[in-house]
Amino acid sequence: MAQGTCQGYQIDASQELRSQNWAGLVGEVYQTWKHRYAGRRAFGYLCTYAPLELLHAAGLTPVRLMPLGAAVALVGAHLPSFSCAPARAVTERRLQGELGFLDGVLFAHACDTMQCVADIWRMSGDGPLVLTFSVPTVLNGPHAKMYLLAELQQMAKALEARFGAPITEDALRESIAVYNEQRRLLSELYEQRRRFSTEEVWALTLLGMLIPVEEHCALLRSSLSQKLDQARTDEHGAALLLVGAVFDDPSLLGLITELGGRVVGDDLCTGSRYFDTPVDEGAEPYSALAERYLLRPPCPAKHAGIGVRVERVLSLVRATRSDGVIFLSPKFCEPHAFDYVALGDELDKIGVAHLLLESEVTAPEGQMRTRLQAFLEMLEQTSR
């Protein structure tokens, strides 16, 4: 039985991960973190624009904060109803006392909602230390790099002051190397995705944001080597590209698989946008970190030039030979909702079908199933 293991997490890579198991596994991540990783200092982040290598070089272990099935109860007195599920669910976790395992949280600037959440958390007086990291919105401007460098250096000083240890150039280079290794392994996972089930690829990717990066690399290495001698799965069913934000709910994947679809790639915040584009290890570390911000495929909350994101998604469609695109937008998310129109129009022009699924804190599964079923049936028919 092929197994990839790491301290605390046993993933049976030969079995398909069912959503109940997964929700249990990951849902307990935050509760059990301190126990599993005693001696490490967890530092939360919500956005891929957080400088993980800097946190790591400061001796911290970055842990991504996501809804992961959190229900909402208390957050209604802290955030209005027209805020997105990630903001509400993660704030709920904080209000419920589930984030006590963190030494702090870093908010990298991306969208208006998270900008407010950072200050709301800070104003509450209790809960984890909040650090804010400013990221340019315009990534293709001639002065963005200068600004980013200043912010990275300021964050390094703040971390040094707060946690005592100096962030040496060697430490930063080492952190960059290990995160680059993770990026390389995740890219390989995506290339080899046909040897895994859809849920396995998704679970192995998401884990990378929740457990220490060194362990995740070990897990990926062993999972990949164990699958290499396995035959590729048959390529039945509609090839789907997922485009969206945080995708942390496995029930949709289960639905896709059940209805005969297969995921061939993504432009997701918790998918390829997390690991795309390595940091240049030959360059000065701060400069190299800043460059990655400018070069990596942008989140819709950033502007990297007119048409850049559209071109990115179209090139993914071509590279993966997708039959259809599923947009996974959180409800109440302006950046994704605006990009959806431009992307939809361009996909229409090249004749690629697409479906919009807006996710909320409590997703109406029945409706989603019906629409997904109709979409996949339509794709089956057009491919004949």
Add this chain to the structure above:
Amino acid sequence: MARSQYRKLKTAGELHRLMSMHYGQARFLRLGRPVAWVTSGAPVEILRAMHLLPLYPENYGALCGARRQAVGLCQAAEAKGYSPDLCSYARSSLGSIFDSRSAPMHGLPKPDVLVCCNNICGTVVKWYEAVARHYGVPLFILDAPFIHDDVRPHLLKYVQDQLAELIRFLQSKTGRQLRMERLQQVVGLSNDAVQLWSEIRALCKAKPSPLNAGDLFVNMAPIVVLRGTRSAVRFYEHLKAEVEERVRNGEGAVPSERWRLLWDNIAVWHHLYPFYNYFVEYDGCFVVDTYTGSWSQEVSSGEPLHGLATAYATVFLNRSLEYRTDLMVDLIEAYDVDGFVMHCNRSCKPYSLGQYAIKRAITERTGVPGLIVEADMCDSRSFAPEAVRTRVQAFMEALAG
């Protein structure tokens, strides 16, 4: 208890003419000048100094809301795939492009260039990307990063460097040149208008207040869309004289003023006067607000690009919730406010999401009670008047009790 009433300003006619000229000029009196669509927080002084004609889609959105024509336009945008959860200014503006025949004044004239500054929100970046895509015209985004803590020198440098880029961009796309002396002149006019507007708002410390929030929201239009012009300065001189006269004669906007209130967020344009009249019924007058004072930063003397960068990077909505709380506490003290009302505006996340936290902090620090009311600035579908009225009644009765 006062009857709902509105005391009209004598300068209302002048205001109307000014705004008609503003919209009419771009369509009928262009005289070869390039048209730029700009965000409300854009450094328009640079554009005016280059003799461009700025137009403000946000102001146009407010106009559509006030005329109760926004819903149809929003639906036109929604029909193209724009989510109904998006900012209603953006939906109205985009809708006016897709369905210009239904739009007030048939929409805004097509822009030659777009200038967007994100010091007010991130939505404008996406909105202007959509407009740029639609018209195929050049877009400049002035990136003013949000300020969670203190104002850092590298942030001001970043914004100032981009202003130099903006000038190069405009010169290249429009063929117009910028002379520094002309920019100094326009900045001077802008500062004059801003100072007058600040003085007018400060006159509302009088008891009774000469103006109510409705007056502030209507009369702020020139400070937004005509800032940097002589006509804006003239208008505010006349308005100030009229408001001073009211103060001298003890004329209040709400004659039976008993409760002095602070308003937070953008107005509910589609119910502008009726909404404030809910409070007038209980002798409540909004003597101060957080929005109309957003254009109260003068550009400091010295190097104009440095002054402009500082003024525009540090606008109210680009500052932390803690900063805004401090400001509101200061306003409550300065204007002797008894209660505050926060419009939880579906269309404006930067302004609305922090309101629960701010409300708690203000009441804790000042003892002054607050009320949060859910609505939308422009899309009347998100407004339930009777429900709101009930809450207003409860709040005002609690103030009295």
